Amino acid sequence: MNAFIDKMRRRAGRYLDVRSTPVRPSRGIFSLSFDDIPVSAWTEAGPILAEHGIKATYYVCGGLSGGENMGLPQFEPEHLEALRDAGHEVGCHTFEHVSTLRIDAAELDASLARNAAWVSDVLDGYEMRTFAYPFGDCALGSKEVIDRRFLCGRGVRDGVNAGTADRNLLQAVGLESRRLPGYDLEGLMAETAANSGWLIAYGHDVMDGPTPYGCTPDDLDRIIRLAKAADLEILPVAAAWERATA
Numbered sequence: 001m002n003a004f005i006d007k008m009r010r011r012a013g014r015y016l017d018v019r020s021t022p023v024r025p026s027r028g029i030f031s032l033s034f035d036d037i038p039v040s041a042w043t044e045a046g047p048i049l050a051e052h053g054i055k056a057t058y059y060v061c062g063g064l065s066g067g068e069n070m071g072l073p074q075f076e077p078e079h080l081e082a083l084r085d086a087g088h089e090v091g092c093h094t095f096e097h098v099s100t101l102r103i104d105a106a107e108l109d110a111s112l113a114r115n116a117a118w119v120s121d122v123l124d125g126y127e128m129r130t131f132a133y134p135f136g137d138c139a140l141g142s143k144e145v146i147d148r149r150f151l152c153g154r155g156v157r158d159g160v161n162a163g164t165a166d167r168n169l170l171q172a173v174g175l176e177s178r179r180l181p182g183y184d185l186e187g188l189m190a191e192t193a194a195n196s197g198w199l200i201a202y203g204h205d206v207m208d209g210p211t212p213y214g215c216t217p218d219d220l221d222r223i224i225r226l227a228k229a230a231d232l233e234i235l236p237v238a239a240a241w242e243r244a245t246a
């Protein structure tokens with residue numbers, strides 16, 4: 001029964017309170033994001049991003065710092081500083097990594113405030129401008145909270161953002177070993193280029209023998225090469241948002 005209610009609430013979050021925003025960059029865009037930030041999302045992925053000369057977005061939960069999540073060690077504050085210093089975007093993923101289905105709007109807002117204060121403290125006043133929903137769960141009442149605090153919010157539903165998009169629940173494809181075999185990545189990149197859209201990918205760990213939610217270094221390298229081959233501009237989420245909605 002609870003699973004059924006969650007499903008209905010996810011559906012309400014998806015179809016109601018849609019704030020459509022035109023997404024029309026002059027050239028297709030690709031954004032890479034990493035959620036939670038397992039250590040390998042920086043130590044393994046960082047050098048690959050640097051090699052390609054591109055910037056990504058890291059969605060952080062202050063409460064996961066120095067801890068463990070899904071059996072993997074999570075980032076330390078030094079990792080966050082290093083990736084910020086390298087020019088990557090830091091975005092918000094709640095403080096506790098909590099599903100918006102489990103808390104009300106006021107509790108979500110308080111969690112976002114805690115995360116903002118934590119990040120500002122660690123990164124000398126840094127202000128996060130974009131959000132990603134933990135587990136991709138978007139409860140209907142959370143959209144308004146996200147809309148007040150951020151340029152946009154990202155979910156985990158497959159698809160290219162093109163024409164118009166719900167700014168509080170952008171679509172994204174999973175850079176995840178459980179999902180990658182099911183995607184036609186070349187096709188998605190071609191569609192993004194042809195429609196002047198915005199394709200966002202999200203991942204977690206990056207290592208050989210990744211979790212179902214992560215990918216290998218080769219997978220990451222390949223998706224970047226495909227984006228470049230399709231002549232997509234590669235930007236972090238906030239910069240992409242500004243370019244796509246200008």
Ligand SMILES: [Zn+2]
Nearest residue numbers: 035036134135
């Ligand atoms: Zn997460």
